[in-house]
Amino acid sequence: MTIFLAAAMNGYVDEGHEAVRELLTTLGEDPRRQGLVDTPRRVVEAWKELTSCSQETPENVVGNGVFELETTDAQAGLVSLREIPFACVSVDTLMPFHGNCHVAYKIAQKKILGLSKVARIVRSASKRIQSQQQLTDMVAEAILKVTGSKEVAVFVTATHIYYDRPLASVKTSRLTGKFTTSKQEIQDLQLVLQLDDASESDLQIEGCRHSLQSDPLVERVRHSLSSLFGRMRCTLPNQTSVYEYSRQMYWATVGSRDAFAPSVQTMQEPDSSDEENDRSSRTSVVSCVVEFVSTCEHHLLPFHGQVFIGCCTRDPVAARCCLSRSIRPGIASIASRLQVQEQLTNQIADHAMSALNTDSLLVICEAVHLCMIARGPGTHHTVTRTMCKRGEISKELRDNGIAALRRTSTH
Ligand SMILES: [Zn+2]
Numbered sequence: 001m002t003i004f005l006a007a008a009m010n011g012y013v014d015e016g017h018e019a020v021r022e023l024l025t026t027l028g029e030d031p032r033r034q035g036l037v038d039t040p041r042r043v044v045e046a047w048k049e050l051t052s053c054s055q056e057t058p059e060n061v062v063g064n065g066v067f068e069l070e071t072t073d074a075q076a077g078l079v080s081l082r083e084i085p086f087a088c089v090s091v092d093t094l095m096p097f098h099g100n101c102h103v104a105y106k107i108a109q110k111k112i113l114g115l116s117k118v119a120r121i122v123r124s125a126s127k128r129i130q131s132q133q134q135l136t137d138m139v140a141e142a143i144l145k146v147t148g149s150k151e152v153a154v155f156v157t158a159t160h161i162y163y164d165r166p167l168a169s170v171k172t173s174r175l176t177g178k179f180t181t182s183k184q185e186i187q188d189l190q191l192v193l194q195l196d197d198a199s200e201s202d203l204q205i206e207g208c209r210h211s212l213q214s215d216p217l218v219e220r221v222r223h224s225l226s227s228l229f230g231r232m233r234c235t236l237p238n239q240t241s242v243y244e245y246s247r248q249m250y251w252a253t254v255g256s257r258d259a260f261a262p263s264v265q266t267m268q269e270p271d272s273s274d275e276e277n278d279r280s281s282r283t284s285v286v287s288c289v290v291e292f293v294s295t296c297e298h299h300l301l302p303f304h305g306q307v308f309i310g311c312c313t314r315d316p317v318a319a320r321c322c323l324s325r326s327i328r329p330g331i332a333s334i335a336s337r338l339q340v341q342e343q344l345t346n347q348i349a350d351h352a353m354s355a356l357n358t359d360s361l362l363v364i365c366e367a368v369h370l371c372m373i374a375r376g377p378g379t380h381h382t383v384t385r386t387m388c389k390r391g392e393i394s395k396e397l398r399d400n401g402i403a404a405l406r407r408t409s410t411h
Helices: 004-009 013-026 039-050 058-062 115-126 132-147 183-193 216-231 239-252 274-280 316-335 341-355 395-407
Strands: 066-068 078-089 096-106 111-113 152-160 168-175 284-296 301-313 361-369 384-390
Touching: 013 039, 013 216, 039 078, 058 115, 058 132, 078 115, 078 132, 078 183, 096 115, 096 132, 096 183, 111 115, 111 132, 115 132, 132 152, 132 168, 152 183, 216 239, 284 316, 284 361, 284 395, 301 316, 301 341, 301 395, 316 341, 341 361, 341 384, 361 395
Parallel strands: none
Antiparallel strands: 066 111, 078 096, 096 152, 152 168, 284 301, 301 361, 361 384
């Protein structure tokens, strides 16, 4: 597939930029807005990176990275690598998914593969548009081919990101040779890879919440995207994926369109009649943690995680009610805009201040960013935390936030 790389080399980058500006306008954004000025260039760069290995073969990747063991035992044992991180673009939706790959193979004919080459094979298989099962198979087949082994096991666990339905955690696996038949071999695999169930494969994805079949905006987004991919001479696997991606972009930006603005239900002032005074002057901490998916306005790629909102209040019952009735939908709406995490955190704090009757508010947001994950190893386990305070923060509130995030941490 000659995606954006060929386009870039042939001087089509500017046309790609123009198409991204057109897409932003279609989504109701102003491409001249300060945060979006450089977005077209970044989007093209990001897609280049996400599909940069489309042309590679296992032989290209491995080069001369196969070595011979100096041993008399031809069956010299088992090699495994755990948690090789990757990000890939889904063939069904063009949305990124990311996760970890575990690889094991039995040494045959004393041939071993340089360890960094195993990671390179995973990287090469993931930097292209394909399904998680195709990725899994591609890694297994590459290792079979270059090592000459008959026993290879590949397990992939990934998070698939959607804007219109919950994130999905999907497991896929590919086992060959005696790994599929011999109980002893399977037990060895479980030992080296620390897997609970080495044969587990789970392809259940929850159905989507919304149908947008007749929405004219989705149709316009699809038109813009087709124009983008077309101008960049991009060969896509199928047209359905463009439609699915258009639906995702629709939901990614739905919060910036007025009709979906959240209504703010402000808490009542606490009753300060004389007999209530003693009780209402005591404050307590009320908090919640909300999961979200948003879109980085610089790369048009998702970031996802959770946000802690805590406040000190004299009316904990009303505050709890407000958190679930007003703050949660507010966060969903704020996340459904083109964002940067720092801004998202501030907007959530502003929204919470307007709804909660408090003078002490703490918002902590933690997320993983696909634009970081898509850009090579080293940033895969980076979790970005941003914090926003309004008023004086008590030790109790601070401790509450730290404990809540420790329980629900993104990684
Ligand atoms: Zn980004």
